[in-house]
Amino acid sequence: MAKFFLASILSASFLIVATTGVVQAEEVFQFAVQAEQVARKDSPIWVDLPKALQNVEGDLVLRQAAGGGQVVSQKSEDGKRLVFIPKEEIPATQGRLYQIQVVPKSDSTPADSTFAVRCIKDDKTVSLALGDQKILTYNTAVLEPPAGTSELYRRSGFIHPFVTPQGKVVTDGFPSDHLHQHGIFAAWTKTFFEGEGVNFWDQLGGTGTVGHREILETTSGDVFASFKVRLAHVLTKGEPRDVLDEVWTVRLYNLPKMHQFDIESVQTCVAKTPLTIAEYHYGGFAYRGSAEWIKNDQHHIITNETDDREVGNHTKPNWVGVYGPVQGDLCGAAMFSHPTNFRSPQPVRLHPSMPYFVYSPAVLGEFELAPGKPFAAKYRYLSYDGKPDAKRLDSAWKNYSSAPKIQWVTATAP
Known part of the structure; x- marks a missing residue:
């Protein structure tokens, strides 16, 4: 089932990162999380970001694909990774597809x-x-x-x-x-x-x-x-x-x-x-x-x-x-x-x-x-x-x- 899941999403038609590495506002990027042999629950998941997303002039919004809704996420201190905690368990050997959308950067910096x-x-x-x-x-x-x-x-x-x-x-x-x-x-x-x-x-x-x-x-x-x-x-x-x-x-x-x-x-x-x-x-x-x-x-x-x-x-x-x-x-x-x-x-x-x-x-x-x-x-x-x-x-x-x-x-x- 795990291999089928990855093969299915990789063969589907999705937006991809431009080979130029230039990211435009409102662009969407997608990745799959494959749980492997461990059910993913109540623990952070770290994702290495493509270079195009590490220093992008905009905010990153993470969503679960197929209408799963927005997922709270945050960049690492150095901006090279994204971390989130799944809203629902990802069962062992199964996977889940997520989308990152680049949106215009907020005009104000939120207070701590x-x-x-x-x-x-x-x-x-x-x-x-x-x-x-x-x-x-x-x-x-x-x-x-x-x-x-x-x-x-x-x-x-x-x-x-x-x-x-x-x-x-x-x-x-x-x-x-x-x-x-x-x-x-x-x-x-x-x-x-x-x-x-x-x-x-x-x-x-x-x-x-x-x-x-x-x-x-x-x-x-x-x-x-x-x-x-x-x-x-x-x-x-x-x-x-x-x-x-x-x-x-x-x-x-x-x-x-x-x-x-x-x-x-x-x-x-x-x-x-x-x-x-x-x-x-x-x-x-x-x-x-x-x-x-x-x-x-x-x-x-x-x-x-x-x-x-x-x-x-x-x-x-x-x-x-x-x-x-x-x-x-x-x-x-x-x-x-x-x-x-x-x-x-x-x-x-x-x-x-x-x-x-x-x-x-x-x-x-x-x-x-x-x-x-x-x-x-x-x-x-x-x-x-x-x-x-x-x-x-x-x-x-x-x-x-x-x-x-x-x-x-x-x-x-x-």
């Missing part, structure tokens, strides 16, 4: 407050919100640890709070049992630089930390809102010195039933000598759960393979989830590691008692971050109310890990 998904900045944070509800907050300012604790725990450059659709906070910025775990954060634990051991994860050792440097760009829209920020992994023993530069692109999607946001990270060694990441049982992109889940019996950690955290430790699951009561109601969060990540599928550290986990390629052995060579990684975080729905998380994982096939009905490839 008019968009469904917004980026909101102040002098201490940058947040992503659905309507008026802030869903996640990235801390640009240095936050102080609780009174009476070491100032070495001071930290910026992490996400907290992250909330569920009902507004329950499912992260903790400075957990009382481990003050160096900060909501949603990234740090390497056992590293060596120029012969010296450096721990960027636990600041108390006085050798390393991670912090925010600058906001690079922000975007609001009706499909997603995003921000791009720069962080630094810093040697703190002696004169502070940046070893790694890191850029995060964080996108929150317009999915109110189960919040979903992506982090795309690119780390680059900015020193003249490499940073060695030693083999260790944790370190990488992490999640620390609600302050109400300090004790083991107040929360549960599961994966797509097991609900026994000891059995699941250092396995390579598709997803990890945690849940427990917050203000009397069950809720939780989940995390995916993208299959294109280094050493994928990555092992995950599941702590035996604390509400924290981390995808860590260091479990599989030593590796090196060479000067000037980018180290890229992608992760998706989700939040939900109630107990985690394994079937729903499986579906979300499949949509994240395997993109649909996009077939342009054009004379020129994108």
Whole structure:
């Protein structure tokens, strides 16, 4: 059926992109989305745009063909892609035809407050919100640890709070049992630089930390809102010195039933000598759960393979989830590691008692971050109310890990 669907639409008579690449207002372009083996539901679909549409002098309006109506869509930050969330499920092995129409550009620029998904900045944070509800907050300012604790725990450059659709906070910025775990954060634990051991994860050792440097760009829209920020992994023993530069692109999607946001990270060694990441049982992109889940019996950690955290430790699951009561109601969060990540599928550290986990390629052995060579990684975080729905998380994982096939009905490839 899938092959028949594509063959049928490709043999039909449609408007095509002019080979000159010149786009006129009111022109129509068409593409097919082939679901492949995954039902496409409650997840963004990204489409690489032909060059003729990337810098067109006009607005793009997306419609489902055959009278399916307009579909909310949005260009990527660089204008090279279009993203949308299907109004209805595209069943596995089936396809759907969409049309893009170029219309005259609006005379006015809409205010951020008019968009469904917004980026909101102040002098201490940058947040992503659905309507008026802030869903996640990235801390640009240095936050102080609780009174009476070491100032070495001071930290910026992490996400907290992250909330569920009902507004329950499912992260903790400075957990009382481990003050160096900060909501949603990234740090390497056992590293060596120029012969010296450096721990960027636990600041108390006085050798390393991670912090925010600058906001690079922000975007609001009706499909997603995003921000791009720069962080630094810093040697703190002696004169502070940046070893790694890191850029995060964080996108929150317009999915109110189960919040979903992506982090795309690119780390680059900015020193003249490499940073060695030693083999260790944790370190990488992490999640620390609600302050109400300090004790083991107040929360549960599961994966797509097991609900026994000891059995699941250092396995390579598709997803990890945690849940427990917050203000009397069950809720939780989940995390995916993208299959294109280094050493994928990555092992995950599941702590035996604390509400924290981390995808860590260091479990599989030593590796090196060479000067000037980018180290890229992608992760998706989700939040939900109630107990985690394994079937729903499986579906979300499949949509994240395997993109649909996009077939342009054009004379020129994108």
